[in-house]
Amino acid sequence: MPQAVGVIETLGFPAVLAAADAMVKAAEVAIVYYDIAESGRLIVAVRGHVAEVKRAMESGIAAGEATFGGQVITHYIVPNPPENVEAVLPIHFTTKSEPFRIF
Structure with a gap:
């Protein structure tokens, strides 16, 4: 089963x-994946089935925008x-993320 990728970039750690x-x-x-993109921008990437990633992205975007001072800069699936x-x-998937892999 193919695994989709969803990425969200935010301004600030709380978001x-x-x-x-x-x-x-x-x-x-x-x-x-999680890392600093540049100058206060952070990025997080998730993997899973396409429908699951779409649902996760909707929730993640809403939560990032709802955070005080938070701003979702960009997102993509x-x-x-x-x-x-x-x-x-x-x-x-790395050795750290492999135990959480969804088949």
Whole structure:
């Protein structure tokens, strides 16, 4: 079953924390990547089935925007990334995220 990728970029840590929390609570997804993008911008990426990622993204965007001072800068869903994209970008399951993988 193909695994979609959903990415949210926020301004500030509280917004990305709220978005990540809302995403994993709203749907069966696993966080596969989190990092600082640049100058106060943070990014979180989740993987799961397409419908689950869509539901998680809706919740994450709403939670990020609802955070005091929070701002969702951008977001995107890739329904079925090809293997060459997974090999280059940090969206694959790692040893840390593998226990949370949804099959």
